[in-house]
Amino acid sequence: xxxYDFLTAKDVDAALEYLHKYESIKVIxxxxxxxxDIHKESSRxxxxxxxxxxxxxxxxxxxxxxxxxxxxxxxCTHTMLINSKIINKYFPFLVTAAKSxxxxxxxxxxxxxxxxxxxxxxxxxxxxxxxxxxEIELSSVNGRRLIPLDNYIVGPYKTSKNHDELVTKxxxxxxxxxxxxxxxxxxxxxxxxxARLNLAVAAKINxxxxxxxxxxxxxxSATPFPVRFKNIEMEILNKKSNELNLEELAKKIxxxxxxxxxxxxxxxxKKPALGAIFKKAIxxxxxSSDSDSH
Amino acid sequence: MDKIEVxxxxxNKKETLQVDPTERLLDTLRNRLxxxxxxxxxxxxxxxxxxxxxxxxxxxxxxxxxxQVDGYxxxxxxxxxxxxxxxxxxxxxxxxxxVQCGFCTPGMLMSAxxxxxxxxxxxxxxxxxxxxxxxxxxxxxxxxxxxxxSVTQDKKG
Ligand SMILES: Cc1cc2nc3c(=O)[nH]c(=O)nc-3n(C[C@H](O)[C@H](O)[C@H](O)COP(=O)(O)OP(=O)(O)OC[C@H]3O[C@@H](n4cnc5c(N)ncnc54)[C@H](O)[C@@H]3O)c2cc1C
Ligand code: FES
Ligand code: FES
Numbered sequence: 234x235x236x237y238d239f240l241t242a243k244d245v246d247a248a249l250e251y252l253h254k255y256e257s258i259k260v261i262x263x264x265x266x267x268x269x270d271i272h273k274e275s276s277r278x279x280x281x282x283x284x285x286x287x288x289x290x291x292x293x294x295x296x297x298x299x300x301x302x303x304x305x306x307x308x309c310t311h312t313m314l315i316n317s318k319i320i321n322k323y324f325p326f327l328v329t330a331a332k333s334x335x336x337x338x339x340x341x342x343x344x345x346x347x348x349x350x351x352x353x354x355x356x357x358x359x360x361x362x363x364x365x366x367x368e369i370e371l372s373s374v375n376g377r378r379l380i381p382l383d384n385y386i387v388g389p390y391k392t393s394k395n396h397d398e399l400v401t402k403x404x405x406x407x408x409x410x411x412x413x414x415x416x417x418x419x420x421x422x423x424x425x426x427x428a429r430l431n432l433a434v435a436a437k438i439n440x441x442x443x444x445x446x447x448x449x450x451x452x453x454s455a456t457p458f459p460v461r462f463k464n465i466e467m468e469i470l471n472k473k474s475n476e477l478n479l480e481e482l483a484k485k486i487x488x489x490x491x492x493x494x495x496x497x498x499x500x501x502x503k504k505p506a507l508g509a510i511f512k513k514a515i516x517x518x519x520x521s522s523d524s525d526s527h
Numbered sequence: 528m529d530k531i532e533v534x535x536x537x538x539n540k541k542e543t544l545q546v547d548p549t550e551r552l553l554d555t556l557r558n559r560l561x562x563x564x565x566x567x568x569x570x571x572x573x574x575x576x577x578x579x580x581x582x583x584x585x586x587x588x589x590x591x592x593x594x595q596v597d598g599y600x601x602x603x604x605x606x607x608x609x610x611x612x613x614x615x616x617x618x619x620x621x622x623x624x625x626v627q628c629g630f631c632t633p634g635m636l637m638s639a640x641x642x643x644x645x646x647x648x649x650x651x652x653x654x655x656x657x658x659x660x661x662x663x664x665x666x667x668x669x670x671x672x673x674x675x676x677s678v679t680q681d682k683k684g
Contacts, residue, residue, distance in 0.1 A: 237528070268591075337657050338585050338586050339660065341586050342586045
């Protein structure tokens, strides 16, 4: 059995003091990832002597809107995202992603900060947050820094967080009203034998000429950790949405995945599956853009 | 490992306990407070048999450390019965033959109760979503969904 001492912090400063003082310390928020790893004595878990509970720090549970951005506290649960007017208004695909997570019990307890910090290749909030160019605020006793989510996730189950840092905010820049979003997912966690995949796409489509002026494509579970598929983005950028060759693009996104990962046992399943959900995402985005312009 | 003192409000009763840092809410409820309606199934959040209502929300007690919930309100199936009278939801489970082996039943009742407390008139879809984290090997869910549906506000009376 894994043994440890328990520390609890009621505010951010107290948590940062603990993180500064002890090196061998593991933060716990909702515990839905960490307690499973502890129970299974997962080999991924590095040794730790203390668990620091942050789940009762009220100041880390908020969803705020500023002029240019939406700010999330790391302790927002998936249920809070689903129920938030702000998130439904600006980033509806984040709601779709949160709704797809686990079960009601998991959504009530699991947090955004935990989902991104666990850095699972299959985490459902990472692709949409990456497609939104979200930034992560990391705090320590020495101050705060803001880094892009792309730089926070650096490997499977690996982040660039220093051991004395805590995620204290997730900052999502607002985008103009010409952006359209789609989140797709196949496979369920319970069915462990079925390889699962997810995908987030955000695109800016000019209403007049249907030109795609910006596009961000982030598959999850396709690569060791979620990354933007910039080569596919380049294929699409500045084309007109009604002129895209979806069959060709679906094949290309599969090839791009294999370029990154090499052939794996799951490739024969994942390649066509990624192509299929990608097609669905593009159709969803272009349809919703069409219907606006009428 | 230093013990931690916590106060829990379990089924409206105050309990002050010294717990180990590794003790899960599931262990506290079952082993110390003898609330054995809370079932131990998979221990990893997949079966829902350990579901309790924590400050109003259905959660897996196998994935919560007791030390994390000092001062919280907790409801278990034992808390549904008042003065020897079953909660309408419990009666409805019996009436609709939603209980077979019964292993999943307490967790199912807690998920359903948490839903009804928030939304006395859920749709069939909302009922299904609320119990999607509760596995039942016996019933096929039909009777369970019907049992919950029949105590919603529209169906009562
Ligand atoms: C049955 C089951 C089904 C699930 N289904 C899904 C699913 O469909 N999709 C999905 O994406 N996930 C799923 N999960 C995983 C999990 O629920 C989520 O990733 C959840 O969001 C994790 O949040 P948490 O607060 O519980 O994290 P915790 O377990 O508390 O923490 C996870 C990690 O993040 C670190 N951490 C947490 N908060 C911070 C912070 N503020 N700063 C720095 N580090 C921090 C912890 O130290 C730990 O390493 C599932 C889990 C279970 C058990
Ligand atoms: S025992 Fe907690 S979900 Fe199975
Ligand atoms: S009644 Fe047996 S598991 Fe549900």
